[in-house]
Amino acid sequence: MSFLRHISHSSMSTWLQCPAKWAKRYIENLPERRSLALAAGSVFHQTLAAASSRRISLEAAMLLVPELVDAELRKEPVDATPEEVTTTALEYLSSYLPAFTALELTPQAVEQEFHLPIPGIPVRFLGYIDLVARDKDGQLIVLDFKTAERRWDEGKVVRDMQHIPYVLAVSHALRVPPERVTFEFHVVTRSDVQRLAPPPLSPERAAWWQGQVKTVVRAIEAGIFPANPDGWWCSPKFCPYYGQCLAVQGGN
Numbered sequence: 048m049s050f051l052r053h054i055s056h057s058s059m060s061t062w063l064q065c066p067a068k069w070a071k072r073y074i075e076n077l078p079e080r081r082s083l084a085l086a087a088g089s090v091f092h093q094t095l096a097a098a099s100s101r102r103i104s105l106e107a108a109m110l111l112v113p114e115l116v117d118a119e120l121r122k123e124p125v126d127a128t129p130e131e132v133t134t135t136a137l138e139y140l141s142s143y144l145p146a147f148t149a150l151e152l153t154p155q156a157v158e159q160e161f162h163l164p165i166p167g168i169p170v171r172f173l174g175y176i177d178l179v180a181r182d183k184d185g186q187l188i189v190l191d192f193k194t195a196e197r198r199w200d201e202g203k204v205v206r207d208m209q210h211i212p213y214v215l216a217v218s219h220a221l222r223v224p225p226e227r228v229t230f231e232f233h234v235v236t237r238s239d240v241q242r243l244a245p246p247p248l249s250p251e252r253a254a255w256w257q258g259q260v261k262t263v264v265r266a267i268e269a270g271i272f273p274a275n276p277d278g279w280w281c282s283p284k285f286c287p288y289y290g291q292c293l294a295v296q297g298g299n
């Protein structure tokens with residue numbers, strides 16, 4: 048039996064953290080409540096997308112936040128009030144406003160969906176690039192926005208896998224070598240912004256990543272879903288299934 052039509056970074060990283068959590072989310076479709084951080088992060092992304100696609104200032108786009116919060120809360124239950132989501136989203140946006148404005152970006156593509164073939168398996172990798180833009184010097188840059196409670200450590204960006212398919216997708220689309228694609232994470236906390244660029248993508252690391260995708264897809268197709276409770280992801284804060292999971296609750 049085949050479970051997958053495609054795989055995404057979020058799906059893959061969920062399986063790598065805890066395959067049992069993957070099965071609860073993607074096979075059992077157990078209901079999840081969204082956290083304040085997730086809901087506010089989504090509103091932050093939608094506001095930036097509105098600014099980029101409508102070619103308006105981020106300041107003007109921030110006026111859309113209340114209606115974006117309303118729409119967000121109608122989609123799925125959130126463990127926060129509308130006021131909390133609005134305040135948190137505006138804090139992230141206010142923190143990012145000076146840096147985003149100073150970049151003077153000319154958007155080329157906003158929330159661009161892509162499907163990347165993976166050699167050796169029929170399942171494609173599905174992703175969404177937050178923004179492809181030219182900066183004020185004309186340099187093409189691929190951006191992924193992150194909202195976070197605290198700053199990233201530098202090692203995280205070196206270990207990161209998420210940017211690899213984005214770089215490959217842009218490389219294929221523009222017919223330029225992956226090592227010439229400029230990619231940045233903009234990590235936004237309530238008080239500051241980090242611009243972090245992963246190292247240029249080498250052919251060896253791209254091939255390693257494709258091997259990782261194949262391994263995960265084959266394990267999912269084989270129905271391999273052990274619980275992995277030994278990590279930061281296994282907590283009431285980060286796993287919506289914590290209260291009902293026998294790996295951590297003991298069944299009493």
Ligand code: SF4
Nearest residue numbers: 065068281286289292
């Ligand atoms: S509670 Fe822990 S072990 Fe259970 S599904 Fe969630 S992450 Fe996995």
